[in-house]
Amino acid sequence: MLFDDDFLLxxxxxxxxxxxxxxxxxxxxxxxxxxxxxxxQDHRFRSLTALWLDGDHYKWRAMRSNGVPEAYCTGDKSDWxxxxxxxxxxxxxxxxxLYHWTHLELKFPFGIRKLLGxxxxxxxxDRGTALLEExxxxxxxxxxxxxxxxxxxxxxxxxxxxxHVAYARSAAPGEARMYPTFRPDRALDVDKPEKLSxxxxxxxxxxxxSISTFDQLxxxxxxxxxxxxxxxxxLSDHGLETAYADDYDLAEVRKTFADARAGRAADSGRTxxxxxxxxxxxxxxxxxxxxxxxxxxGALRNNNTRMxxxxxxxxxxxxxxxxxxxxxxxxxxxxxxxxxxxxxTILYNLNPRDNELMATMIGNFQDGSVPxxxxxxxxxxxxxxxxxxxxQIHALSQMxxxxxxxxxxxxxxSFVSYxxxxxxRRLLCNILGHDVRRGLLPxxxxxxxxxxxxxxxxxxxxYFGLRLPL
Numbered sequence: 276m277l278f279d280d281d282f283l284l285x286x287x288x289x290x291x292x293x294x295x296x297x298x299x300x301x302x303x304x305x306x307x308x309x310x311x312x313x314x315x316q317d318h319r320f321r322s323l324t325a326l327w328l329d330g331d332h333y334k335w336r337a338m339r340s341n342g343v344p345e346a347y348c349t350g351d352k353s354d355w356x357x358x359x360x361x362x363x364x365x366x367x368x369x370x371x372x373l374y375h376w377t378h379l380e381l382k383f384p385f386g387i388r389k390l391l392g393x394x395x396x397x398x399x400x401d402r403g404t405a406l407l408e409e410x411x412x413x414x415x416x417x418x419x420x421x422x423x424x425x426x427x428x429x430x431x432x433x434x435x436x437x438x439h440v441a442y443a444r445s446a447a448p449g450e451a452r453m454y455p456t457f458r459p460d461r462a463l464d465v466d467k468p469e470k471l472s473x474x475x476x477x478x479x480x481x482x483x484x485s486i487s488t489f490d491q492l493x494x495x496x497x498x499x500x501x502x503x504x505x506x507x508x509x510l511s512d513h514g515l516e517t518a519y520a521d522d523y524d525l526a527e528v529r530k531t532f533a534d535a536r537a538g539r540a541a542d543s544g545r546t547x548x549x550x551x552x553x554x555x556x557x558x559x560x561x562x563x564x565x566x567x568x569x570x571x572x573g574a575l576r577n578n579n580t581r582m583x584x585x586x587x588x589x590x591x592x593x594x595x596x597x598x599x600x601x602x603x604x605x606x607x608x609x610x611x612x613x614x615x616x617x618x619x620t621i622l623y624n625l626n627p628r629d630n631e632l633m634a635t636m637i638g639n640f641q642d643g644s645v646p647x648x649x650x651x652x653x654x655x656x657x658x659x660x661x662x663x664x665x666x667q668i669h670a671l672s673q674m675x676x677x678x679x680x681x682x683x684x685x686x687x688x689s690f691v692s693y694x695x696x697x698x699x700r701r702l703l704c705n706i707l708g709h710d711v712r713r714g715l716l717p718x719x720x721x722x723x724x725x726x727x728x729x730x731x732x733x734x735x736x737x738y739f740g741l742r743l744p745l
Contacts, residue, residue: 289708296724297700311438323403324354332591362396372660379694421693432499433477489532520606523548573625623652634674647679
């Protein structure tokens, strides 16, 4: 039955694996976009709209496609009016993952089992908003309900990290830990001098020194990398169209940076060589401190110029790109591996055509030092739905070791998006159950259950080396 306790579990084996081995595993959310200040302040949400719709460009895209005016997405309509517009959209999302996610999130943590639509909207809005007044539904309370052990937020090197410091001081011994993830994408913008200079002013303030040369930039990034490390951060992240691994001359790279500081934009060739040099240096930092580096590759961002000017980035106007990936990614990884300075690495693709590319690429650079040192990351963004997750799992299974996979993440700005872990765990167990029924795997529940437990929790615990609550 839809959204009952056995949702997505189509065989006895799947049901047994999920309920006995997967469902109760804690969560290590090693990549997300939760606001650190909300966790530090144990934020209380004013309404179900504030928790569920604010900042959620997945829902905004669906609402726009349903003919909902922008005022009900990002505009000044009331919380109830926005929720009512979303509730009217939900029945139109049949076969879109939003339909599943919406009702899983209502079921847990809210305990609401009704389907959301125009006739149930008022009741669900009032009930959900009332629950937000309870201690179990503050920012930290929601994490406790989902059994989250660690949250790795996405943070700019120029960020003060003050909220991470405050949270670390206030977190109780058994409470989830929050760690910063180093996201230095803004340092790459030598083709946008005004944007780069504005960011460098923030970075200068964070390190307390001027940055007028490329070498000073590297020193500043190293200092901030160290600051992240001292706060328990063990991951970096890069959101790129493709990998950058052109041959470069450091003298030219230094001049490219100096020109950008003087307001002169680099052309495409010099930009690519600059990015190749800087990304290599950043990867060396990750290796030097034993970090995990993540690369999110293939998004075509900010397609709608009019809406970018109106709302800014990350508001629902990005899509899948078709960039060349294999050769530059191979060169990038090989350059690091040649000197034996390739850190643990997770690769995420956004174009499903690249699933097998990623699944085979990671095998080129496994060196026996760490199980699953290179990872084909979980299905990302437009692919983190039933079909996309299954295809990622199938590609990794057939061309790598699924048993060494570090599993699911939220990649979300929503505190209730931990239902995506449940979704992932259910479909993982369902895949294994069907394989047993087809005679492709042995019906050995301990063997299969051990694999499920590893993928849902233990692999991530070992791989990232994060300090977890007692």
